[in-house]
Amino acid sequence: MSVEKIIAGEFDAQVAIDLLRELRALTEDEQGAQRVAWTATWRKARSWFLTQVDGLPGVEHHRDAAGNNWVTLKGESEKVLILGSHLDSVPNGGWLDGALGVMAGFAVLKHFALNGPPPVTIRVVDWADEEGARFGRSLFGSSAFAGTESVAADRVRTDREGVTLEAALRENGIAIEAIGNAAVERENAAAYLELHIEQGPVLESLGLPLGAVLGTKGVERHTITFFGQEAHSGSTPMTQRHDALAAAAKLALEIRPIAMKHPDAVCTMGSLKTFPGIVTAVVGRVEATLDQRDLDADVLTQMFNEALTASYKFATEEGCSVNWSRIWSIEPISFHPKLIEFCEEAIREVARHVHRLPSGPLHDAAEVARLGIPTTMMFVQSLGGISHNHIEDTREEDLILAVKAFFRLAEKTMAWILEN
Numbered sequence: 169m170s171v172e173k174i175i176a177g178e179f180d181a182q183v184a185i186d187l188l189r190e191l192r193a194l195t196e197d198e199q200g201a202q203r204v205a206w207t208a209t210w211r212k213a214r215s216w217f218l219t220q221v222d223g224l225p226g227v228e229h230h231r232d233a234a235g236n237n238w239v240t241l242k243g244e245s246e247k248v249l250i251l252g253s254h255l256d257s258v259p260n261g262g263w264l265d266g267a268l269g270v271m272a273g274f275a276v277l278k279h280f281a282l283n284g285p286p287p288v289t290i291r292v293v294d295w296a297d298e299e300g301a302r303f304g305r306s307l308f309g310s311s312a313f314a315g316t317e318s319v320a321a322d323r324v325r326t327d328r329e330g331v332t333l334e335a336a337l338r339e340n341g342i343a344i345e346a347i348g349n350a351a352v353e354r355e356n357a358a359a360y361l362e363l364h365i366e367q368g369p370v371l372e373s374l375g376l377p378l379g380a381v382l383g384t385k386g387v388e389r390h391t392i393t394f395f396g397q398e399a400h401s402g403s404t405p406m407t408q409r410h411d412a413l414a415a416a417a418k419l420a421l422e423i424r425p426i427a428m429k430h431p432d433a434v435c436t437m438g439s440l441k442t443f444p445g446i447v448t449a450v451v452g453r454v455e456a457t458l459d460q461r462d463l464d465a466d467v468l469t470q471m472f473n474e475a476l477t478a479s480y481k482f483a484t485e486e487g488c489s490v491n492w493s494r495i496w497s498i499e500p501i502s503f504h505p506k507l508i509e510f511c512e513e514a515i516r517e518v519a520r521h522v523h524r525l526p527s528g529p530l531h532d533a534a535e536v537a538r539l540g541i542p543t544t545m546m547f548v549q550s551l552g553g554i555s556h557n558h559i560e561d562t563r564e565e566d567l568i569l570a571v572k573a574f575f576r577l578a579e580k581t582m583a584w585i586l587e588n
Contacts, residue, residue, distance in 0.1 A: 179279050181571035184271040185564060187220065191255075191271075192263040200260035200558025203267075205297035205308070206336040213255050214294065220274065224281040233349035234312035235296035235342050241277050243286040247358040247585050249578065250541075251276060252293035254309075254532060258301045262560025264365045264567075268548070270294050272363045272571045276578050288358065288582050295532045303333045310532035312350040314539050319344055358585040359507065360536040360543040363574045365562055369553030370525055377566040378519050378573055380511040381545035384527045384534040385432070385461040386468045386500035392419070392479060396488040398444060398452030410487040413442055413451035418482040419475070423458065426474045432526050433462040433471060463500045463526040501534040507544035507581060514576035515546070518569050546574055 195203050195213045203210045214237060221229050221239050229239045253269025273292040280286040296309030303325040311317050323344055325333040334344045366372075371379050396412035416437075423435035436459045443453040458475060462468045476492060483490040508524070515522040527545065537543035548570035551561045562570075 179275075179572070179575050181275065181568045181575070183278065184268070184275040184571045185567055187271045187274070188263060188267055188567075191216065191267055196263060196558075198558075200560075201257040201263055201265075202259065203255055203257040203261070204259055204301050205256035205299065206302060206333075206340055210256050211340070217255060217270070217274075217294065224278060226285070227277070227281050232309075232313075232353050233342070234309045234317070234347040235337070235340060236309040236313065236350060236353070237294040237296075238353060239274065239277060239292040241281050241286060241290045243280075243289040245288045245586060246356050248289045248291055248356045249286075249582055249585060250291050250293055250357055250360045250536070251362070251578065252291075252295060252360070252532065253362050253364060254295045254298035256297055256299050256301070258299050258556050260558055261299075262365075262555055262557060264560060264562055265367065265555050266298055266364070268365060268567070268570070269363045272574045273361075275571060276575050279575070286582065288585050289356070290578075293353075298532055302327045303336070305333065306530060307532055307535050309350065310535035312347040313353055314535040315348065315351055316535065316538065317347055319347065354539065354541070357541050358588075359504075359581050360533060360541050361507070361574070361577060361581060362531060362533045362543075362545045363570060364531060364545060364547060365555060365560070366525075366547040366550045366553070367529055367555035368550065371523065371547065371549040372551065372553060374523055376519070376521055376523050377549050377563075377569050378515045379523045379525050379547040380508050380515060381503060381547055382508065382524055382526045383463055383500060383502035383537070384530055385434075385463050386465055387496070387498050387530070388458075388460045388468055388472050389495040389497065390458050391493045391495055392416070392456045392458055393491045393493070394454045394456070394479075394483060394488050395490070396450070396452050396454075396486065399450040401448050401450055404450055409450050410452075411450050412454040412486070412488050415479075415482040415486040415488045415490070416440060416454040416456050418485070419479050420456070422478045422482070423460075423475055426471050426478070427460070430462060430464075430467050430471070433460070433467055434528060435460045435471060435475070457495070461528055463502070465500050468500065498530070498534075501537045503533070503537060503544040504542035506584065507542055507577075510580040510584065511544050511546050511577050514573045514580060517576055518573045544577075546570065546577060
């Protein structure tokens with residue numbers, strides 16, 4: 169993009185798309201994106217990104233105590249509009265997940281850097297380790313920013329090679345005991361906006377390129393263990409079995425109608441281990457996982473209670489017992505109603521039609537919103553609803569619309585910040 173074009177005042181969304189393609193060429197192989205956090209390829213991606221920043225008038229950048237990279241353009245007001253997402257990926261990931269939001273935010277900041285000061289200060293953040301792909305700790309950098317970090321638990325997390333998260337952080341110049349100091353970056357934060365691919369099929373099924381995000385769904389995640397009795401599969405009559413797998417299978421089918429009572433709810437039994445796990449034995453123990461999500465906390469509670477009740481019913485029917493153990497939970501996070509309204513307006517201005525939808529996946533935006541900072545997200549259609557896969561893609565014309573709409577959302581939000 170030419171400097172002359174920006175100085176003339178016209179926003180060019182293509183700059184974000186060009187940077188995404190350059191990043192793809194730099195950090196992707198035939199299996200997909202390899203920008204796993206705390207690895208050499210991730211560091212290369214971040215260093216490359218900062219070369220795009222260097223030399224822009226009035227722009228400075230630094231890394232905070234948790235490894236988040238901040239790019240700042242001072243505006244006429246000290247109030248801050250934060251635009252962000254993440255450059256890290258899952259192994260063999262897609263080219264747009266996370267990176268789109270960073271590049272769109274940078275395109276907005278670059279426009280103002282070359283076209284005069286913005287009305288408020290703009291900061292673009294590349295959050296560290298959103299995916300949690302290596303150590304299982306998602307939203308690492310944004311959690312530190314929000315004050316929800318869990319140092320004691322995180323310190324001893326290990327990857328597949330037995331390397332601890334603490335050691336990996338040290339290798340990247342970060343002291344785990346100090347990551348909470350990232351909270352200083354909250355100063356003057358007035359709003360947060362994030363553009364992301366949908367990672368699901370809803371917008372495509374509606375034939376719409378863009379959607380306004382209502383918030384991130386709450387999650388209830390449990391291990392469910394059914395206890396039966398191991399027995400020989402050849403000599404134990406069907407009427408005398410205590411088959412733990414039969415009880416678990418009934419629950420796996422029951423969670424579907426439980427979820428389908430609610431328009432946006434989802435329930436998933438994504439893992440099931442049988443013991444002794446051989447063809448000649450009735451299953452004596454099953455360890456299953458259940459993931460339940462909805463934007464309404466009451467719906468989430470209702471679904472949990474219904475699944476719990478069903479598990480006891482099916483265990484009794486099969487002559488078994490059952491035990492539940494919580495793995496993890498997070499409450500639903502609703503985004504700011506005024507910013508959702510601005511998001512809808514911006515989408516209509518570039519694409520005419522808009523759809524409101526919740527986000528099933530978690531995002532850094534949830535951690536920011538948890539602080540009370542006004543937050544919203546915009547989604548762009550994902551082809552086939554595919555993400556976390558090298559075939560992840562979005563039509564270029566939809567990407568252009570998304571970046572243009574994101575710019576308009578930023579403009580509306582800046583005006584609102586000045587009024588409040």
